[in-house]
Amino acid sequence: KAGVTQTPRYLIKTRGQQVTLSCSPISGHRSVSWYQQTPGQGLQFLFEYFSETQRNKGNFPGRFSGRQFSNSRSEMNVSTLELGDSALYLCASSAKPSGGNTGELFFGEGSRLTVL
Amino acid sequence: AQSVSQHNHHVILSEAASLELGCNYSYGGTVNLFWYVQYPGQHLQLLLKYFSGDPLVKGIKGFEAEFIKSKFSFNLRKPSVQWSDTAEYFCAVMGSGSARQLTFGSGTQLTVLP
Numbered sequence: 250k251a252g253v254t255q256t257p258r259y260l261i262k263t264r265g266q267q268v269t270l271s272c273s274p275i276s277g278h279r280s281v282s283w284y285q286q287t288p289g290q291g292l293q294f295l296f297e298y299f300s301e302t303q304r305n306k307g308n309f310p311g312r313f314s315g316r317q318f319s320n321s322r323s324e325m326n327v328s329t330l331e332l333g334d335s336a337l338y339l340c341a342s343s344a345k346p347s348g349g350n351t352g353e354l355f356f357g358e359g360s361r362l363t364v365l
Numbered sequence: 366a367q368s369v370s371q372h373n374h375h376v377i378l379s380e381a382a383s384l385e386l387g388c389n390y391s392y393g394g395t396v397n398l399f400w401y402v403q404y405p406g407q408h409l410q411l412l413l414k415y416f417s418g419d420p421l422v423k424g425i426k427g428f429e430a431e432f433i434k435s436k437f438s439f440n441l442r443k444p445s446v447q448w449s450d451t452a453e454y455f456c457a458v459m460g461s462g463s464a465r466q467l468t469f470g471s472g473t474q475l476t477v478l479p
Binding site for chain 2: 252253282284290291292293294297305307339341347348351352353354356357358359
């Protein structure tokens with residue numbers, strides 16, 4: 250079956266703009282998690298959604314937000330972009346919250362955001 | 366709060382050399398431990414995981430890891446690396462509780478020279 254799909258794969262924005270990233274989970278998966286990956290900080294947890302509800306949130310400012318739709322697709326939004334927001338944003342899905350009994354998350358290839 | 370520390374930022378080996386990547390975690394309760402791998406241009410994928418039972422776990426492509434509770438460690442090993450093992454390796458921990466999340470280490474870039 251198809252894997253996790255993230256769009257767009259690459260995008261360039263300027264400071265102060267906002268961006269919306271999309272994630273379509275594996276069919277049947279209802280949990281979607283978002284991570285920010287940077288060379289200096291590694292992978293940092295942003296938030297997790299399950300059945301349209303935010304279950305958990307990482308330590309990021311309020312400029313970072315997300316939502317999940319009834320079909321389990323998720324979007325994350327970053328407003329008032331800063332240079333430091335340049336990163337690879339990864340989405341991961343699982344059938345149950347936090348990967349359920351196996352804990353395994355299935356990752357997409359990411360959306361690479363460059364802020365100029 | 367949980368945290369993960371990976372000791373090596375970049376490891377360079379020749380083919381057939383043995384590999385051991387260090388991983389230490391910090392968490393006061395029961396943990397689940399993972400190693401994920403990211404091959405060049407590909408998505409993160411699970412290499413192996415430990416939930417309970419035998420502390421020596423085997424994963425794909427000949428990798429294994431040993432959970433040593435007393436040392437809070439979960440080191441990754443492979444007896445003989447191949448050029449195709451060149452990738453970035455991430456150790457991760459997930460604590461218990463209803464709002465558990467996967468916390469990753471900073472990653473180790475492994476380069477295997479042919």
